Structures are given as C-alpha cells and as structure tokens.
Amino acid sequence: QKEVEQDPGPLSVPEGAIVSLNCTYSNSAFQYFMWYRQYSRKGPELLMYTYSSGNKEDGRFTAQVDKSSKYISLFIRDSQPSDSATYLCAMPLGAGNMLTFGGGTRLMVKP
Amino acid sequence: GAGVSQSPSNKVTEKGKDVELRCDPISGHTALYWYRQSLGQGLEFLIYFQGNSAPDKSGLPSDRFSAERTGGSVSTLTIQRTQQEDSAVYLCASSQLTGFNEKLFFGSGTQLSVL
Numbered sequence: 001q002k003e004v005e006q007d008p009g010p011l012s013v014p015e016g017a018i019v020s021l022n023c024t025y026s027n028s029a030f031q032y033f034m035w036y037r038q039y040s041r042k043g044p045e046l047l048m049y050t051y052s053s054g055n056k057e058d059g060r061f062t063a064q065v066d067k068s069s070k071y072i073s074l075f076i077r078d079s080q081p082s083d084s085a086t087y088l089c090a091m092p093l094g095a096g097n098m099l100t101f102g103g104g105t106r107l108m109v110k111p
Numbered sequence: 112g113a114g115v116s117q118s119p120s121n122k123v124t125e126k127g128k129d130v131e132l133r134c135d136p137i138s139g140h141t142a143l144y145w146y147r148q149s150l151g152q153g154l155e156f157l158i159y160f161q162g163n164s165a166p167d168k169s170g171l172p173s174d175r176f177s178a179e180r181t182g183g184s185v186s187t188l189t190i191q192r193t194q195q196e197d198s199a200v201y202l203c204a205s206s207q208l209t210g211f212n213e214k215l216f217f218g219s220g221t222q223l224s225v226l
Contacts, residue, residue, distance in 0.1 A: 004153070043115070043202050043217025044154070088153060098144070098167065099215070101153040 003027050006089060006102035015111050019076040023089035023102045026070065030091040033065050035074045038086045038104065047087075048074070079109045113137075115218035117203050123224045124193055132188040132221045136205030143186050144206075144215065145178060149199040157201075160186060193225045 004025045013019055021035075032051055036044035048063045050056045050072075056063045062075040076083055086104040093100055116135040124130050136143050145157040156170040160180040171177070175193075180186040190197055200222050204215040 002153075006153075041219065043204070043219050044215075045217065046214050090154075098156050098159060098170075099154070100156070101146075103153040 002103070003100050004089060004091060004102040006105050008103055008105060010106040010108055012108045012110060013079055015079060015081060015109055017079050017109070019079050019083070019107060019109075021074040021076075021087050021089075021105050021107065023072045024070055025072070025089075025091060027091075027093065027100075028067070028070065030093060032092050033063070033072050034090040034092075034099070035061075035063055036088045036090055036101075038088060040085075044088055076107075079107075081109045081111050083107060084109050115203055115205055115216050117201075117218035117221050119221060120219065121222045121224075123226065125226055126195060127192055129189065129191045130193055130223065132190075132201050132203075132223070134186045134188070134203030134205075134218060136184065136186070136203070137216055138184075140205035140207050140216070141183065142206045142208060142213070143180060144204040145186070145188050146202045146204065147172075147199045148202055148220070154202065157188070190223075193223075195225050198223055198225045 006023050034049040035047045037047045038044040050063045053065045053067045060077045064073040086106045088104040089102045090099040118133045143160040146154040148154050158178050162183050163180050175191045178188045200220040202220040204217040206213040206215050
C-alpha cells in the first residue's frame, strides 16, 4: 500500500462546477499537507499548504485536513477551464523537506 | 534565470548507455531535489542536496544512479547502463531552505526514453 493514495481520474466537470479532490494517507506522523498543480509537460507548482487539521481558504481554493480520518481534500469553487491540470497532494516527512506525493488526479473542466 | 532550468528537455537513449541530466536551480536556493515521475505514478523522491552535500541518498533506485552538485548550484543526475524501466520524467526542484513549509520550485523536467 502506498503512503499517499489519490484517485487518478480523470475527473471531468462543466465550467462553474464545484470540484472536490481527495487524498488518503497512512502515516499519522504527517503534519503538513500540500497541494500541487501540474499542467501538462510542466513541473508541479505549489497551490496551497496547511498545517495539522482544519480548513484553509485562498480565493476559489479551500484545503481541508481531517487527521482523525487521515483524509485531505481540495475544493475548487467556480471551476474554470484553466484549472484543468493534474492535482497532487504531498506531505513532507523527515529532514530536508522530502515530499511524499500521491499519484495525482487529472481534472478536466469543460467550457 | 527566473526559474529552475533543466536540460535536455527530452532524451532518447539506447539500453545500456549512460545519460547525464542537468539542473540549474534558482539562484540563491540552497536546497536542490531530484524526483522521478513515471507514467501513471506519483513523484518518487530520489535525492536532495543541502549545499553541495547529499545527506540522504536512500531514494536512488540502484547503484546505477548517482548525482552531484558543484558550487552550491548546478546539479547533474547520472544514470549508468540505462534500462527500459528508467524511462520517466526526471524533475528537479529547488528551495531557499529545507524547512517543512519551504516552497519547492520545480523545473519542467527531462523526459527520458530508453529504447
């Protein structure tokens, strides 16, 4: 079993929909939780990070962490075609900010 | 440059040949990371550098893989006697420091195809 699991998708939604992307993880030692967005043929870019449990909002994006369930979510409101990308959750463990990534969920937002 | 630069962007090689992949991090970033992304897989950590030293090499898949960093800047990932299973996108990232919430800046990667 991988430490971090994501549904690979693809997830196809119409423009304007609310999108929910999720990750489950197995290591209770994870404290920081990150979401990266990766466009085709590009490297990932950090979208949001949260520490411990709770919610964090940034514009149309909300990150949610439930440590008791080992479950994190990223919500995208009013989704746009420009949000079409692969979304990867990631957690740092150990020294040096080494990140453990989920496999990524491919999102397609149709105009 | 403004971002992390990797070269070449694409590399096709024959099984058994050696390849070198280059990464130019953002100027002033002390930490540098190599990851591998295979089709349908998440990013797999390979190695990181703090300055010129590599405290953790445990992610390197085999002894055919090695990496070095010189002058606290450019890094080279070398794969000897390439195998078909080495085919993947090799991503380099850098960050100012190595704290847990340090933002990683990724390059666009080198697509390696081993025939």
